[in-house]
Amino acid sequence: MRLIEDILRAAKQVADEAEVFYAQSESIAADLKRDRIAIGSKSKGSGIIIRIIKDGRIGVSCTDNPKTWKNCLDAACASARFSDPLPWKGLPGPEKIDQKPLAFDKRITTDPALVIDLINRLKTGAEAYAADITSGSASVAISEHTIANSNGLYYSTTGTQVHVSLEMIAGQSTGYESDTAWNLDIIDPEKTGKEAAFFAANGQGGEEIETGMYDVVLSPMAISQLLDAAVIPALSGRNVHTGRSVFAGKIGEHIAGDTISLIDDPMDSRGVANCAWDGEGMPVRKIPFIENGILRSFAYDLRTAYRYGENPTASAVRTGQSGAPAIGNHNLILKGPESDILSEKAVYVHDLIGAHTANPMSGDFSVELSSPFFAYDGELHEPIRTGMISGNIFDILHKIQGCSTDTRTLGSTIVPSVRLSGISVIGRG
């Protein structure tokens, strides 16, 4: 692309190395308010993020108006003057990577008929149980991104994404579900609708639970929120090296039950946005963070790896306001011993209210339950009215007794439901 070449050429005049990340996307959506479509929307945009390196100092800036790239380049250069220098070992050069899109469904276009069909399928699924829709949404997006740098790297790919969500209510019992996929054959709006209706309809009339210790089964949504709150940040190399991770210095130690593994597998077929390279153009690979309970690795982007003399792990992602690459993960998979986790009696927790309020350093949390049920004989039975669970997220890694066979992909995590033993539940009974 001419624009990218122009920017790189200009940047080379003033910097040692330069990188351009260009993204463009188009999406449409339909929003349900109660059982009718009240909003139709369309969105289109693009953006560039320019990063330059000069004397080991990194500067970055972004703009959503590619025409103004010169201002953006100036801002990136200005920003480099203030940043602390580090032993920079270079941006990656080009490698023989297959650039075939891994998450692109050519049937996905911005045709309104697609979102109307998804909405209808959500509503069909929701008819399975007696509950009312309060709101819902279906959207499709097509995006394209290119990363190029002054070492001759130039990768480009396109991707598609389809998303549905539904919120329902019956009396004072609410049910929420969502699904995201890159492919129209994988998205399951009927199931999303049915599940939201199930939790709304069957959550009514619950009794209060007595305060005490219980076996608890956390849904994929619930366990992934707890992982996000403390475990994933603690695996970030930057947090490890700056005193913000309890995992620092524990490589090779047992930090989870013997049968528990946490692996980032960027090419796992269940991923929703697989790509052969990371946010800095590094070829992605499988990283075992926790293997059979033992801490094996941390996540690094180039900046952090170079700063602290570690090996980059191709863990850079492009999120956040500045658009600068930051440490993240691609498909973080939680694995444990598969078993029939609902056969013995347990408190089943579909969702949590306030998981983000957990202490990210210590891992301590106490959060309200959403759609809790007593489960046994493989099914959810009596609803529980209210309750809080509390504990420590890092301890939970030692308390996982079993995992469901099926998993869900939630953003960049792929998780089963997990059965935990000995969890405090605070009731109002």
Next chain:
Amino acid sequence: MSLPYRYYDVRRVTGEVTQIDVDNGRVEQAGSSFFDKAVIRVLGEKGWGILSVSGEEAEFETLPESFIQEAYDASQVTNVHIPIQETPSHLHVVPAMKENPADVSLDEKVTILLDMYKATNGQDIVSRRINYIEKDETVSFSDCLGHAYTYHLCRCGFSVLAVASRAGVVQMGYERDHTISGLNIRHRQDLAREATERAQKLLDAKPAKGGVMRAVLDPELAGVFAHEAVGHASEGDLVKEGSSILKGKINEQIGSTLLTIVDDPSLPQFGFCPVDDEGTETKRTEIIKNGILSAYLHSKETLASVGDGVAGHCRGMPGVEPIVRMSNTFIENGDSTYDEIISECRSGILLKGSRGGQVDPGRGMFQFNAEYGFLIENGECTTMVRDVSLSGEILQTLHTISLIGNDLALHPGYCGKGGQTVPVTDGAPHLLLDNAVVGGCEID
């Protein structure tokens, strides 16, 4: 134009974001980025059509007809007729800043932050980080009724994180301050030191014990309580959708007669809206007056269909359609002193600072987390505790407020809803709750 639309408006926001990240003494990032986003809303024969554009496409002086057409086309998937109410329109003056951050060089800001960083040093402190953010925005709004506004607003602020560690225990102290009144980072070593001292003291704090007890909330946390437990459930869109426990409760006594809760977007605080994002004049709205539910927060759409409340509470992120939101939400002062509240509590817990909260307004359950607390024994604050949260049912909890203090204070922050984050302030005086469900990591 022959398009059969009933209404349209357009809001364009252009601006610059400056961020500085001082991590363990090193400037990891210091620089600016640019954005230009516009959202066009058209109300077609039935529902809304929304078009979001950015960059070069948002760079228009007058709204191109083609954008109205595209937004109108997007409305064609809707199948419900949405009425909207005409509302008074007016722009409040944006107060002048004491020191415009744009007049201070990046160089000087970095120097000030590095100086503040020095104040975070201390025994057992293993990590220290200061983040600065400055968002300078120019907002232009116009609608098909002839209203047109342009205003400029700069929001800036900083946060300080200190992490302390000793004998395997890791704790953090976090302080922040955000404002619309200009650069606020000079001479703030006090706040930096507070974060450090909090982290150090929390190393010796005891884990809180969960259970049902009397609880005192400090102004910051009581503000989050007002926001989570009442504010969200009073949002007209949730009421309209049937997902608020406060639906159908106007003029009912839903809480203690001591309780008055207000949302005021016209107040020049961090959640200030000179005009709301659909051109409506903003003004003080009393959600609860002396315990009686008095008004919902509304947009033009929700006012038309729900009634019983005030429009002017519709806000959106740049380039995103506005929805009903809070702005500056607070509990009005009562007449109890802090000492009276602690003494009246006798035995219970004082919760301080906020790590955020969440609500399920349909079910009427909320949760929020304090940064720390103190046990109250024999009417006096004693042992410091950590990781303590509170959850409850909205309708039940509002009746359990037995004392309200006279020391209202506002705290700036951010609120997320429907994937959009907007600046807000929450505030309250100290509150005493009877029968609060407190969560802690230990139980009897």
